[in-house]
Amino acid sequence: MHDAIKCMLAGKNVIEPIWFGEKEDMTSYRPYIPALCDLLRADPRKFELFDPAMILMQIMPPDPDAAILTKLLEQLPGNHHRGTSILKMLSNYRIPAEVDISPVLALIGDDYFSTTAIFALRKTFHPEAEEKILPLLREELRHDIGLMKIYCDTLAVNGSILSMPVLMAVSLDFERPEDKEYFTDAIKSICSRLQMPEDIRAQFEDPAFWKLKWEGSPEHFAGFIEFLALFMVSGETEGGKKEDMIAGIFMQEMDVDLSPYQSFEAVRLCSSPEMMMEGLQNLKNNLECNVLMNALTEGTNILPSTYTLAQDLYFDLMNDYLMTRLRRHISFAAES
Incomplete structure (x- = not known):
């Protein structure tokens, strides 16, 4: 030779x-x-x-x-x-x-080379790799377990706590235990690399942990769904069908207690406009409060407490899980 x-x-x-x-x-x-x-x-x-x-x-x-x-x-x-x-x-x-x-990172997201570029980093840690890979995994709707194994192997090496909700959310696209194992193994690898305590690891590795619980009343839930139907979810339907469809998806991906009502349609039909508006107003007030606090503290030496930071991270993780799941069902107006 x-x-x-x-x-x-x-x-x-x-x-x-x-x-x-x-x-x-x-x-x-x-x-x-x-x-x-x-x-x-x-x-x-x-x-x-x-x-x-x-x-x-x-x-x-x-x-x-x-x-x-x-x-x-x-x-x-x-x-x-x-x-x-x-x-x-x-x-x-x-x-x-x-x-x-950087030549490898530049190809993540490329129409031709993206998957192989992700595969190329399966043994190499780089702080920017996760940031490049997660947006693709959130939007990945092909149920190709070979492709998912590549994502899982690379995030096992490059992923942080931010990868966990996305990995868990996408794992629900697959039914076979051997397919789900790729995702749970990646989460376990991240936990081990970050040296997480056993009790926290057990929570992160439990699919039930990631399912958000609706804390408001059924009527407030109806107001929330009304808001989504009006402003955030694309598509046209009549007679409450759009709201019922959206509610069904949220009830599948969240823990929502509608009692004493038997269905969301019953909540929608029985709730007064005032009750639904109250739910919308609560949502509006919460959004405005967050915007105001961010504006007031920007450029100052006022820093959030450790508890506040931990709480914010928790909600960011849970919301990332939920939004990744919802994208499997809903086209949001801002993305369409």
């Missing part, structure tokens, strides 16, 4: 179909790695038996140094022909923190 690689590097076609020995020592081939990396940018030649990416996959050391990985990453931008091969190679290694992986 030495002669074949030298021919490739000289720009000549290799005609003889040869390959590495079954147990051949690859050490002597490693000096070719930098030149083969440079060759990844070259356009494929007609009738070429060997591709530089194929050779590199065979001769790369199990733990390449930062210089080799940097060389690989430099070949990635704009490389449509061999971008996928480069990303698959990178997926085998834990890339050191000093190596710039």
Whole structure:
């Protein structure tokens, strides 16, 4: 194979179909790695038996140094022909923190390379990776468990507490226990990496923990649904059907007690306009209170207490779970 690689590097076609020995020592081939990396940018030649990416996959050391990985990453931008091969190679290694992986991050969300770019980070932690991956997972509606395994493997390494509600919410798209296990394993890995106490871990790993409970009255719930139907959910229906549809979805994804009513339709028909308006007013007041507090404290030295920060984080996590679930059913006006 030495002669074949030298021919490739000289720009000549290799005609003889040869390959590495079954147990051949690859050490002597490693000096070719930098030149083969440079060759990844070259356009494929007609009738070429060997591709530089194929050779590199065979001769790369199990733990390449930062210089080799940097060389690989430099070949990635704009490389449509061999971008996928480069990303698959990178997926085998834990890339050191000093190596710039922005070429991989830039491909997360790309129509062609996104999934392979996420896969490339399955062994590498980077603080920006989670921020790039979570928006895609929130909107992912394809029930492709192979794709979900890639998300789970990478978030197990890169995810923080912010990944947990999204992982748990998406796991409900799958019924088989073996499919759900990918998501719970990712959550467990995040908990272990963050060294969370056992009691908190048990809560985060429990699907029931993430289901929000409606704390208001049935009439206030009807007012809340009325608000959503009017201002936030796209689509036109008549005679309360839209409200009933939205309420059914929220009751599926939340813990809502409508007693003594038997159904949401009964709440809607029996509630007076004044009661529903009271629910809307409470919602409006809460929103205005949050906006006012943010405006008053902006630019000051007033900092929220640790308890307030923890409470805000809790509600952010629960809301992220709920919104991820709701997007499976509802097209919100701001997103349509």
